Amino acid sequence: MPEQDPKQRVKNFDEVPLGYSLDTAIAEAKRCLECKPQKGRKICVDGCPVGIDIPAFVKQIKEGNIEGAIHIIKKKNNLPAICGRVCPYEDQCEKMCVMGVKFEPVAIGRLERFAADYERERGLNVPEKPVSKDGRVAVVGSGPAGLTAAADLARMGYKVTIFEALHEAGGVLMYGIPEFRLPKKIVRAEVDYVRSLGVDIKTDIVIGKTITIDDLLEEFDAVFIGTGAGLPNWMNIPGENLSGVYSANEFLTRINLMRAYNFPEYDTPIRVGKKVATIGGGNVAMDCARTALRMGAEESYILYRRTEKEMPARIEEIEHAKEEGVIFKLLVAPTRYIGDEKGWVRQVECVRMELGEPDASGRRRPIPVKGSEFTMDVDTVIVAIGQSPNPLVPKATPGLQTTEEGTIIVNEEGLTLKEGVFAGGDITSGAATVILAMGAGKKAAAAIDRYIFTKKCG
Numbered sequence: 379m380p381e382q383d384p385k386q387r388v389k390n391f392d393e394v395p396l397g398y399s400l401d402t403a404i405a406e407a408k409r410c411l412e413c414k415p416q417k418g419r420k421i422c423v424d425g426c427p428v429g430i431d432i433p434a435f436v437k438q439i440k441e442g443n444i445e446g447a448i449h450i451i452k453k454k455n456n457l458p459a460i461c462g463r464v465c466p467y468e469d470q471c472e473k474m475c476v477m478g479v480k481f482e483p484v485a486i487g488r489l490e491r492f493a494a495d496y497e498r499e500r501g502l503n504v505p506e507k508p509v510s511k512d513g514r515v516a517v518v519g520s521g522p523a524g525l526t527a528a529a530d531l532a533r534m535g536y537k538v539t540i541f542e543a544l545h546e547a548g549g550v551l552m553y554g555i556p557e558f559r560l561p562k563k564i565v566r567a568e569v570d571y572v573r574s575l576g577v578d579i580k581t582d583i584v585i586g587k588t589i590t591i592d593d594l595l596e597e598f599d600a601v602f603i604g605t606g607a608g609l610p611n612w613m614n615i616p617g618e619n620l621s622g623v624y625s626a627n628e629f630l631t632r633i634n635l636m637r638a639y640n641f642p643e644y645d646t647p648i649r650v651g652k653k654v655a656t657i658g659g660g661n662v663a664m665d666c667a668r669t670a671l672r673m674g675a676e677e678s679y680i681l682y683r684r685t686e687k688e689m690p691a692r693i694e695e696i697e698h699a700k701e702e703g704v705i706f707k708l709l710v711a712p713t714r715y716i717g718d719e720k721g722w723v724r725q726v727e728c729v730r731m732e733l734g735e736p737d738a739s740g741r742r743r744p745i746p747v748k749g750s751e752f753t754m755d756v757d758t759v760i761v762a763i764g765q766s767p768n769p770l771v772p773k774a775t776p777g778l779q780t781t782e783e784g785t786i787i788v789n790e791e792g793l794t795l796k797e798g799v800f801a802g803g804d805i806t807s808g809a810a811t812v813i814l815a816m817g818a819g820k821k822a823a824a825a826i827d828r829y830i831f832t833k834k835c836g
């Protein structure tokens with residue numbers, strides 16, 4: 379897929395991949411072998427957490443019927459332009475693609491993106507509303523889990539209200555993933571699509587503060603909690619409280635949601651220095667390091683305690699970061715941050731690491747090399763070492779139970795230990811992916827439908 383030139387794109391926040399044309403999409407779709415189902419199952423569909431009928435939609439593109447393709451995709455996925463951009467396809471549907479055994483797998487994700495963009499650019503096609511069902515559902519949080527649960531329930535005929543703490547809906551899609559990977563106009567268009575199904579979205583309402591889950595249960599037949607993993611993890615090393623040390627969440631929220639990149643139109647307080655060190659090796663770390671360059675950093679470093687092979691970030695994100703000039707310092711871990719007399723970070727002290735035996739994650743455990751400490755001059759540090767579940771709702775809701783990691787305990791269907799309360803996404807799994815959050819929202823929507831039916835009729 380054509381992309382913006384790295385030298386150019388590092389100076390702007392425009393999207394990096396430019397998308398397929400109709401001809402290139404059809405040519406790519408023609409690579410699909412239309413494999414016969416094995417024991418009634420289509421293997422690429424088994425790799426999709428929301429179960430899109432991939433061979434059927436790819437066939438429609440092959441035949442030039444893009445509307446037909448999007449119709450098939452939307453039976454299962456209400457956020458296709460988002461998934462077509464950020465899903466880790468290489469580990470899901472594309473990993474199962476038979477073409478991938480000898481050649482490149484069919485670019486299923488890019489084809490999904492193409493079909494969704496084609497439809498959006500020509501005006502949205504809202505599915506017919508079913509007969510309305512008797513029942514009201516409250517959804518807490520408007521990330522991919524909440525949006526999916528809400529959309530599925532609205533399509534079943536329920537009256538659904540989403541309550542969102544922030545001023546704009548979309549969750550991490552809106553406040554976390556940068557514009558150059560996921561343009562916000564696309565998130566808004568897909569959130570508007572969910573609204574067009576009849577879902578009411580109320581923003582600026584923090585559930586667990588003025589309104590509790592128990593209050594919601596008085597007004598609604600069921601509640602779905604999709605409050606995500608928005609609590610930043612810290613290393614708890616000296617100097618983390620210095621000015622100029624950000625959590626990835628704060629850094630990206632200021633830039634994405636509060637549009638710090640649109641200065642002076644948006645005058646968001648943010649200071650991005652000349653030498654920026656991002657700690658971590660996941661997608662979030664890549665997003666921070668690339669964002670720092672776009673915000674004017676002269677040197678943007680990734681400090682990661684293992685090697686590139688163990689990095690959890692998608693290969694494409696690592697490649698994009700390298701092309702843009704991000705400098706990777708591998709097998710190093712920060713031990714403290716050193717500030718000036720005014721309390722601003724000026725240096726990071728690191729220790730070199732070597733890899734030992736595999737740990738519980740299956741990756742080789744990093745071990746500090748004694749006496750290998752060194753310092754680097756920095757004026758900004760971004761800590762991107764993961765997020766934990768948002769604790770507010772679980773803490774404010776009697777009857778909900780959580781694991782030691784803070785995730786809400788649910789059964790297979792997303793039902794919590796509190797009657798009528800379901801949950802899914804990062805708040806139950808811990809920080810994961812958009813499509814897994816959507817899969818959990820879908821499963822819970824089906825369970826809520828059964829729960830309300832039983833409550834009302836049986």
Ligand SMILES: Cc1cc2nc3c(=O)[nH]c(=O)nc-3n(C[C@H](O)[C@H](O)[C@H](O)COP(=O)(O)OP(=O)(O)OC[C@H]3O[C@@H](n4cnc5c(N)ncnc54)[C@H](O)[C@@H]3O)c2cc1C
Pocket residue numbers: 464465466518519520521522523524541542543544547548549550551554555556583584585586604605606607608630661662665768770771802803804805809810811812813815
């Ligand atoms: C920077 C970054 C980059 C990422 N990149 C990718 C990627 O490329 N691909 C991928 O698949 N995944 C990626 N992820 C992970 C993915 O975004 C998450 O797994 C996914 O968004 C989880 O969805 P969710 O609906 O569970 O929660 P979220 O998206 O976190 O949404 C939760 C929502 O609930 C709201 N909320 C929280 N508490 C309350 C409350 N008390 N009352 C009301 N509302 C509340 C929050 O404001 C938020 O809007 C990334 C994550 C980050 C942070």
